[in-house]
Amino acid sequence: MAEARTPAVSAARIDFERRLLARAAQARRTVAPRPDIVPASFAQERMWLSDWLDPDASTESTVFVIGLRGDLDVAALRGAVSDLTRRHEVLRTVVEPGRGGLFQRVLPPSEVPVPTVDLPADGAAEALETFAREQLVRKLDLATEPPVSWTLLRAADGGHHLVLRMHHIAADGWSEGVLNRDLSQLYRARVTGEPAGLPELPIQYADFAIGQRERQSGAGLERGLSYWRQRLAGAPTTVPLPFDRPPGETEALESGTLFARIPGAVVDDLETTAGAVGASGYMALLAAFAVTLWRGSDQRDLVVGSPVAGRELPETEQLVGVFTNTLPMRVLVRPEESFAQLLRRVRENALDDFAQGEVPFQRLVDAVRPARAPGRLPLVQVILQLDNTGFAEPEFPGVEVSYRQLFAEKSALDLTVSLGRRGADHVAVWKYRSALLAESTVRGLHDRFVAVMRQVARHPDAALKDAELAGS
Template sequence: MQELIGAVGQLSPKERKALAVLLRQKGINLFSVAPIFKRHAEEPLLLSYAQERQWFLWQLDPQSSAYNIPMALRLQGELDVEALERSFSALVERHETLRTRFDDSGEQPLQVIEPAWPIQLELEQLSDGSDQAIRRLVEAEARRLFDLREGPLLRVKLVRLDEHDHVLVLTQHHSVSDGWSLQILVRELVALYQGLREGRPAQLPPLPVQYADYASWQRQWMESGERERQLGYWQQLLGGEQPLLELPLDHARPAEQRFAGARLAIELAPERARRLKALAQREGVTLFMLLLASFQALLHRLSGQDDIRVGVPVANRGRVEVEHLIGFFVNTQVMKADIEPGQSFKAFLAQVRQRVLQAQDHQDLPYEQLVEALRPQRTLSHNPLFQVMFNHQSEGQRSGAEQQLGALALRTLEWDNDTAQFDLALNTFESEAGLAASMVYATDLFERATIERFAAAWQCLLDAILADPEQPLAGLSLLDDAAREQIVGQWNATAVDYPLERSIQQLIEAQVDRTPEAEALVFGDTRLSYAQLDARANQLARHLI
């Protein structure tokens, strides 16, 4: 068998494609059963489907930093700067994506892999070592633009606070990396640094292929019939009109997204997290499925819509050859929920479970190809197939763990990113300690107070689910006792005695005389004072007469 696979690997792309056609006639997909082969020297380095979309977005707005991926590491203790630079140099040599840029001088854009070069860290002294000063520096670095044509698409800056305290700021462009890749980068950087400090080679897993090999294989695999198989499922599920999720906004949606955002941390009590995990186990679902169902139920209640579509990122590293590669692998799935009148949460959870399992069997279709096939109405004001994202991470997927490297302590710094790629995103983080969450929201659309209410409503909904998962979705409470008293009691105490001898028109005219410039009506961006309202009413009356 190995000899056969080796022989297939020696075929040219054209010969391999012809073999794939013959095998497909016998019901065998060559690219599903064979490993990812190294590319031939004469093959053009085509972009992956995900890279194509990033290239399109960058050309559309090269002044946007929305697709920068930043990370900051606090290094406290004795730091060997030379060993750190050599570690980065070894990483750049090991992973071609860290030295990749893009060229569009020909008929189609191509990846250009530059020769490895010795890394020299950008050094900066920061006299003010306060958390606020560090945060400002990291945020400014995260906003620096990349030129995808010129490269490099990796930046490394070392900020010196004092002799034994540094901050390492890493920024990559999404076209060559993703969240999983950041974890690989840090893990291998630590191994290389330790090896250099201890005078031994680092124990790193071999890389049988590089990202450009994967990009070539991905195209061949999709073109061998896999695209049609997976696309058929998604077209049946998502075809037709693409609804816009209409959450209650504080501001009118602008004609073009600016990607300005903010983050709200959500504290979840350990006891609530324990009970959620227990409920998921009883219902035969994962915690991811349970939290996704709760979020979709919340969106249904907030919007009043029954067709709820949420984007969910998946690692898309099902092939063992790419497990340790740095690159843009993450894919996005659209999880659709169909809410039925009177449906219980338990029944809805069963639907979500089924949809998640079906999506896993069709998870490789590039999101970019799904958008192209569904042909939604394109607009710069919002994302085409969904406007809200849900992202669940387990402890092993997070990069925030502290590490001790001899005399050097390393930990990931957390800060509030000021970008939002979607209207709203719920991020949940599962660990042995419990469950943490945050909401990232578009500040062009929402005020922070509104997101705080959304977060409180979600937590109340979780408690209602825990109390009785058999409840209808419409009956799940979104208010705690204090909020209910405020809305039903305090805010609803609006009874006023009006003089019976005067009509409503006369009362309004009296108010016009008292406060002509005071705000009388608000609708969207339109505001009318009492004087303007009176003038409009008189104008309408004349037309009617």
């Protein structure tokens, strides 16, 4: 999602980049030699625990269905999958509990099975969907099974569908683009017999995990925890949402998903407003989202979760792995202030928060010790995230490719809002606990969010309580 090109936002970037460079330099110094026993990263711990809490189905997996029509070289595809798994150790890493914590073990490289399954001539689409859904919920033994599996489904008309099942313990959203680009180049190399041209990876995910453990221990961890204790002192326990059913009445985690459009001009205008005060597009979206929640509840003090990429080390940019961390972004809405004033405060707080972005979320929660509300997660129940990782679909020469993703149908979070540009417009993906919120209620939240974005961009200097913003 592009940001306005102004001197102010450039200054904000420079300010933030300086902080990131300082953290990256410290991180680089602490990448240690690999011991015989490698601890899991904090993100792997989080994914493992989430998976363990649901013994019947996987809630931390995703499935990609890649349609392949044309001159597909099946042998080259199988070879490319093995090459990809050889390149990225995390794709052949198992995670198991042991004395003193959770540990990862890298399996030796080998030929990766890509079995072929024939689809029936009649009802092929239904059979494909059924297979993909079964893969999505199938429980994985993380201690013995690799976190990624591949199946090639062959249609009667000669077309193929590559079904990729991936557990989030091995990959985040950023990894999706890395994986697709690498697989494309490795397939091309197999077909042509030429080198893939991929640079050697300077580190592997296990090396990152070791360095992260070094950085987030002792005095380094305590400095970060001290910051978050102060930042969240007196913060509210929950974020108010217009529930159709009170959270305390159910523990059901089934989720629904709403896809909704945001006109490109609305976000572009908001980003222009952000640039005028030296803020990023995400900071403006966070501020507008906080205003939306405040208007629906009259609660001024809000904590919204913000995922961060966690890839300050340049060496991690081309790695597959789970690096993301969640930050509890606290926003205080003051009705007498203008949106521009609110956005300036959000910017300053966000820069400080991001500078402490590697503190593991679970350690942060344990240190802050927030009050617990029945039926809701502690501290963060709502997440706002921006999809700007430069997504790339796989490309195979001579093959027409289609691509879609299936999401887990459970969520412990009450609401996750994901925003990303699709062509001229933007798409908002609202994932919500369907036992608590009806789709019509979520649609209303989306409409109010868009209205707030439109209004604050038009009147950035008007007090938030003023009449020209009342319609939002």
